Amino acid sequence: MNYKTYLFDFDYTLADSSRGIVKCFRIVLTRHQYLTVTDEAIKRTIGKTLEESFSILTGITDPEQLESFRQEYRLEADVHMNVNTRLFPDTLSTLKGLKKRGARVGIISTKYRFRILSYLEEYLPKDFLDIVVGGEDVKAPKPSPEGVLFALEHLGSTPEETLYIGDSTVDAETARNAEVDFAGVLNGMTTAEELRNYPHKIIMQNLGELVQ
Known part of the structure; x- marks a missing residue:
């Protein structure tokens, strides 16, 4: 080609970067008592927006709540993402x-x-x-x-x-x-x-x- x-x-x-992504999602999801989401499910959302991913993983559709999750994820990613990529x-x-x-x-x-x-x-x-x-x-x-x-x-x-x-x-x-x-x-x-x-x-x- x-x-x-x-x-x-x-x-x-x-x-x-799946290790870092899973870690950041896991921290936010656990904080909000979403304890049954699997690593596999998280990995299947990689490539989508954070809001889309959180909606898929939690069933939440409220834009404000999804935006809040996105902001929490971003703070965790500042710490955990690049070192796990x-x-x-x-x-x-x-x-x-x-x-x-x-x-x-x-x-x-x-x-x-x-x-x-x-x-x-x-x-x-x-x-x-x-x-x-x-x-x-x-x-x-x-x-x-x-x-x-x-x-x-x-x-x-x-x-x-x-x-x-x-x-x-x-x-x-x-x-x-x-x-x-x-x-x-x-x-x-x-x-x-x-x-x-x-x-x-x-x-x-x-x-x-x-x-x-």
Whole structure:
């Protein structure tokens, strides 16, 4: 595959932050006496907004209560998230390989941009990434195409020369809505069968297949 622009999801695509995510959800859920939610259930919500995830896990639909949970989670994430996040083994070599080809590389995530950047500054040179669009940068979260379209405009890229890489059906929907090609990677909780229900160029076992 030879695209000019590669846009990546973050959680379960570039990095495994599930340990930190589960820990933060567990603290908030336990505080409010939601004691029966499993780690598996929490992991299945990764990639959705925090409000969506808390609603799925608790059944709560009241926007104010969900917003309160989100704020509590964010405070816990400031403490627990980055120290419990690990890049996948082929993340850095893949990103550097794509840049070496002259490609533009960015991240589109529901995770906060500042948290992604603060984590990656240990691993990547400053200004290595051409763009990072986080949850605080858009009005409508994925699968809205807003983040991807913003990135394309910022980078001067066209949909035809862009590949979006993610691990979830939310990512696949995002790519479809933005009318860009999609590559699925099986780093997360979503199966190949689930991803194949959406338009895709490839379903990969790992990110290294992008630069083979």
